[in-house]
Amino acid sequence: MFQDRYSLAFKLYPYERSADQDADSPVRHPVVVMGGGPIGVAMALDLGLQGIPVVVLDDHEGIGMGSRAICFAKRSMEIAGRYGCGEPMLDKGVVWNLGKVFHKEGKVFEFNLLPEEGHKYPAFINLQQPYFEKFLVDRVREAQAAGAPIELRGKNRVDSVTEFDDYVELQITTPDGEYKLQADWLIGADGASSPLRGMLGLDFEGRVFEDSFLIADIKMTADFPTERWFWFEPTHGSGASTLLHKQPDDTWRIDFQIGWDVDRKEEMKEENIRARLDAMLGDVDYEMVWSSIYTFQCKRMDQFRHGRVIFAGDSAHQVSPFGARGANSGMQDVDNLGWKLGMVIRGEAPERLIDTYSEERVYGADENILNSTRATDFITPKSKISHTFRNAVLSLAGEYEFARPLVNSGRLSVPCTYDGLSLNGPDDLTGGPARTRVGSACPDAPLGAGYLLSQLGNGFQILTIDADAPDEITVDGVTAKRLAITASDDATGALTERYLGDAASAVYLIRPDQHVAARWDRFDEQAVQAALQIACGKEVTA
């Protein structure tokens, strides 16, 4: 009846019988999350920290073995930082800046990411996905101890759902048998093959790429540098392309592109994996930690909200791993949905606000799919001429700098800017920097002894730079608090460069997810009130 589909790296939420299983009629919860992967657990944290009761149901008792994601981007750490678990990730993760690109037998060029100064978190870290998930669960435990109404229920498998106008009923199987639950809102965070999507008969459209990749995580104490190496068409015969990346615990990720028509069983034999590794690494000792073969697709649902069911993470969209946009974009889903659902549940905003989650994150998914598809087409050219151009780029890139930006082995995941979408207010800051235009995620900057972003978020905020404004404003029950800074707080000049540009003063209205809702050169009460209503999905009454 209960069969594990994968083995566990960390058993963190063993099955426990819940009182709900003994209730005479199905117990109703405000929010149920289906799936306890990184996205489901982050979702529970966001809501639970707002004081909204949330139950997570997962069909396993912890975190799956094997590191799928290894690159976590700055924005994901900033979001985790807002939930109070960014620092352990940063402490454990590996930071790298140097990358090398090889073609056939030779090195083409190397690059230094030259990270921009003045951010709490680096552009990204390498960290095994099970650690990322564990830090989220650890934070859930801490939050629970402080009273956050979060429940993680292991070995609770959702088998079917029935939709009603304003709730959903779930049929759940546990080791003790079946029970039912009701949820005002059901969040589907049940992964790329989402059983929930299937139960509701929903679409998942896109492109399947005809290639397979063999991943091997190996432990090596040899003195290998902390760099990212990408080989196009390596002559050592390990695959059609190969990627080498450092992870914590002396562990290395190696990705071999091995073609479409492969005998998986044969390829997964240790001696065959070792043959590829030896061809690439030469004479070094290593221990195999984990390996797997994956194929991928770039797909998304048409809409991420269907009545009282909302999809987030891989269940809503799937991308190729190049560019590390899977878990990273899922974290942005959570960041986007958390405050909106919170406001709707508290009655502070109309249900329409949830539709803007779909609007904004579909937009984000399209950007991620576009980027990861382009990288995939560069790495695995789909036609003869595409292959000719790809190799032309590589043959020029060594000698000529101009060709290097064309080399695409995955573009770093950055948060998307919600340009022109419906929650945006006016962008009335003449001379203001493009990177902080309306719709963008606020970039971090040093502030006093700390950083700007740790002082933003969770609620609406009015950021004033050398501008007057009241300490807070309230429009139909929603308050935006002021954070006042002056250019003299800006020892490094980063705030001025990122938020003022050529303007002498600025007023930003910032959403709970740290995206810019509107900006002006000075405070105008009516304008700020109207923008606050727009950002909450309301009609403007002021």
Added chain:
Amino acid sequence: MSSVNTKPNFADPDGFYAKLIEAHDGLSDEESAALNARLILILSNHIGDSDVLNDAMTMARNAGQG
């Protein structure tokens, strides 16, 4: 929006053409295709302007269909 210059712009058209053919001397079809690809990349970067480049691609594609 800038567009492709479709007026004659070569000082020495015959000389240019001869050089272009010469550049492929002794190359296999595959090597020639690779050379063309490199040439297009070098020139495209030199032009830079995406309006001009898009225009040129459209012109080249349409002319080929006539």
